[in-house]
Amino acid sequence: MDLARSIVFLVAVVLLFTSLAVNHAESQxxxxxxxxxxxxxxxxxxxxxxxxxxxxxxxxxxxxxxxxxxxxxxxxxxxxxxxxxxxxxxxxxxxxxxxxxxxxxxxxxxxxxxxxxxxxxxxxxxxxxxxxxxxxxxxxxxxxxxxxxxxxxxxxxxxxxxxxxxxxxxxxxxxxxxxxxxxxxxxxxxxxxxxxxxxxxxxxxxxxxxxxxxxxxxxxxxxxxxxxxxxxxxxSIRSRFISVLSNSYVANILATIGMLATIFALVAGKLSVLPLTIGLLLLGLVGTGFSANMISAFLILLGALLLSLELFVIPGFGVVGISGIVLLALGFALLPVYVPTGVSPSGEYITVLRLYVLAVSIVLGGVFGVVIYKVINVKRRKPVEFLPVGKTGRVIEEVKPGQMGFVIIEGEYWRAVSSEHLLPGEEVVVEEILEGGVLKVRRKTS
Incomplete structure (x- = not known):
């Protein structure tokens, strides 16, 4: 019995030292x-x-x-x-x-x-x-x-x-x-x-x-x-954007322009451009060490609010809508990439989403920019007047001296008077436009 106990004890000791030696070797x-x-x-x-x-x-x-x-x-x-x-x-x-x-x-x-x-x-x-x-x-x-x-x-x-x-x-x-x-x-x-x-x-x-x-x-x-x-x-786009904004010259220029533009907008009563000027001011603060995450969240919220107002409250599409698109694009550009896994979307998803939003914002901004440019050009264009003086036409309704009839000039019907007796089908020449848009005509001579 004592021999058996001794053998078991020796085996246990050998196994213990062997295990320790293996663990030490593995750790080393x-x-x-x-x-x-x-x-x-x-x-x-x-x-x-x-x-x-x-x-x-x-x-x-x-x-x-x-x-x-x-x-x-x-x-x-x-x-x-x-x-x-x-x-x-x-x-x-x-x-x-x-x-x-x-x-x-x-x-x-x-x-x-x-x-x-x-x-x-x-x-x-x-x-x-x-x-x-x-x-x-x-x-x-x-x-x-x-x-x-x-x-x-x-x-x-x-x-x-x-x-x-x-x-x-x-x-x-x-x-x-x-x-x-x-x-x-x-x-x-x-x-x-x-x-x-x-x-x-x-x-x-x-x-x-x-x-x-x-x-x-x-x-x-x-x-x-x-x-x-x-x-x-x-x-990431965000990190490069922060580097650009961290440049002291860029930060000072943005902050100065944003501050002055905000003051001028308030004084002149141009409140529609106020969000853009505030956005410039906030971007300038990034270069001074202000939290880019907070500015990103503020720009996204403000941009979404402006875009909603333009789509559902204000008729048409103008400065407010363009400001909303610009602020949304800037906000997503500053959006953090890495977020806690399991709580929010992955960083790769946010990166793809950011690129998508930026692309859509650029396209929409470009389209609306072209539309607004065309509208402004139309409003600034001088009205084109059609003056039929010197044009030729033909009589539609008999025109007698002292009485009014109808003539057609380049496809348009006009009231006309003449010192001559003009029959339907005869060709006439417009001499002048009288008061009330009445034409004075004469028979066309060959």
């Missing part, structure tokens, strides 16, 4: 192969790092995570907004999929900030990075002022060091990027431990990182890139 050897690549570009004409670019980047990262793809972001930028840079940097820092930052030509200021947390940083030969000292731009004069206050610099430095610490980059040099606007080229960046690779072009990058092991959130990934699976992410 958990390797996932990544063979798909999603590329997102931060390059001209949308090279300024703003809220639109940040939204496009997070959309691309979300898609890369959902498809198990490597995200490569190609950067060729002078920088941009600090908040947008933090949004992109945080997204990379907490990414659930491997990321590679590839710098083409330059990545300065905020563009340097966003490449630091990537698993691999590759620089094209002769490219430059750095110059991260923050600046303040006066929107009225365009004057640039460098910021040196510790209260501003220290949080940026700490954030940059946090990003750099993820992959063990040279934090001391990165601090000099912020404090002294230091700029270095690709060779120096690799030699001093800020970047990982210096490559000739994008194809060289793909070859260089092939077979590389990357650890993300405790999971080891091996990059086994299939060139045929490399595809470029297309940013």
């Amino acid at each position: 050897g958990q390797v996932r192969v990544v063979d798909r690549v999603l590329v997102v570009d931060i390059a001209p004409p949308f090279d300024t790092i703003d809220n639109g670019v940040a939204e496009c980047f997070t959309d691309a990262l979300r898609e890369a995570e959902s498809t198990g793809s490597l995200l490569i972001y190609r950067v060729n930028s002078y920088g941009g907004l600090l908040d947008a840079g933090f949004t992109i940097g945080d997204a990379v820092l907490y990414s659930k999929t491997p990321t590679v930052a590839y710098v083409e030509t330059k990545a300065l200021s905020a563009a340097t900030l966003i490449i630091l947390p990537a698993n691999i940083v590759a620089l094209q030969r002769y490219s430059t990075i750095g110059d991260m000292q923050p600046v303040v731009v006066d929107p009225l004069t365009g004057r640039i002022q460098f910021v040196n206050e510790s209260k501003v610099l220290n949080p940026i430095i700490e954030k940059a060091r946090t990003y750099a610490g993820r992959a063990g980059r040279n934090q001391t040099l990165i601090e000099e990027f912020v404090r002294y606007a230091l700029t270095i080229n690709s060779t120096v960046a690799v030699s001093l431990g800020v970047a990982d690779l210096e490559v000739e072009d994008f194809n060289t990058l793909l070859s260089a990182i092939n077979g590389t092991h990357v650890r993300v959130n405790g999971v080891e990934y091996v990059l086994n890139i299939d060139r045929a699976s490399v595809r470029t992410f297309s940013c």
Whole structure:
């Protein structure tokens, strides 16, 4: 009996240690192969790092995570907004999929900030990075002022060091990027431990990182890139629209025109154009950081209200209806793409719906624009008068001197008088038009 118990105990111990050993081996050897690549570009004409670019980047990262793809972001930028840079940097820092930052030509200021947390940083030969000292731009004069206050610099430095610490980059040099606007080229960046690779072009990058092991959130990934699976992410209409509106010049122009036009519309009593002027003012506010989602909802509601008034209340189709179509189109262009799954339609559905609405709005706007243009031309056209003086016709009813008869001139019947006795069928010539539209005629001589 004791022997049997001993054997059972030994078997249990062996099974326990075997299970632990297998689990340890699996945890140590958990390797996932990544063979798909999603590329997102931060390059001209949308090279300024703003809220639109940040939204496009997070959309691309979300898609890369959902498809198990490597995200490569190609950067060729002078920088941009600090908040947008933090949004992109945080997204990379907490990414659930491997990321590679590839710098083409330059990545300065905020563009340097966003490449630091990537698993691999590759620089094209002769490219430059750095110059991260923050600046303040006066929107009225365009004057640039460098910021040196510790209260501003220290949080940026700490954030940059946090990003750099993820992959063990040279934090001391990165601090000099912020404090002294230091700029270095690709060779120096690799030699001093800020970047990982210096490559000739994008194809060289793909070859260089092939077979590389990357650890993300405790999971080891091996990059086994299939060139045929490399595809470029297309940013949404909304994100590109936000980038355009985020341009300080565009934002100032829209806000100024919208404000002045609103004042003039109120003073002149042209309330029918007031929704359009308010729409311009709201679009200008997007560039100042106002929520694009709230503006989108307001434009859609206002546009739907105006279109309903035009269709069901106001007779005809005019400025109110056109304003409704324009505001609806702008509102749908700013509509968010990604919404909670299971609560609202999918992002792909919203994208297709947005394109459909924009297409219909453009077509309807074009048709009604042509109609209104034609109506305006007709109203402005001078009336065409038919003057039969000098025209020839024939007598329909006998015309005697001092008595009125009827003649036909180019298919129209006219009352006529004459100093001659004219019989039906005779040809006559109109001499003049008398009072009351009566024609004075005479016999046509051959």
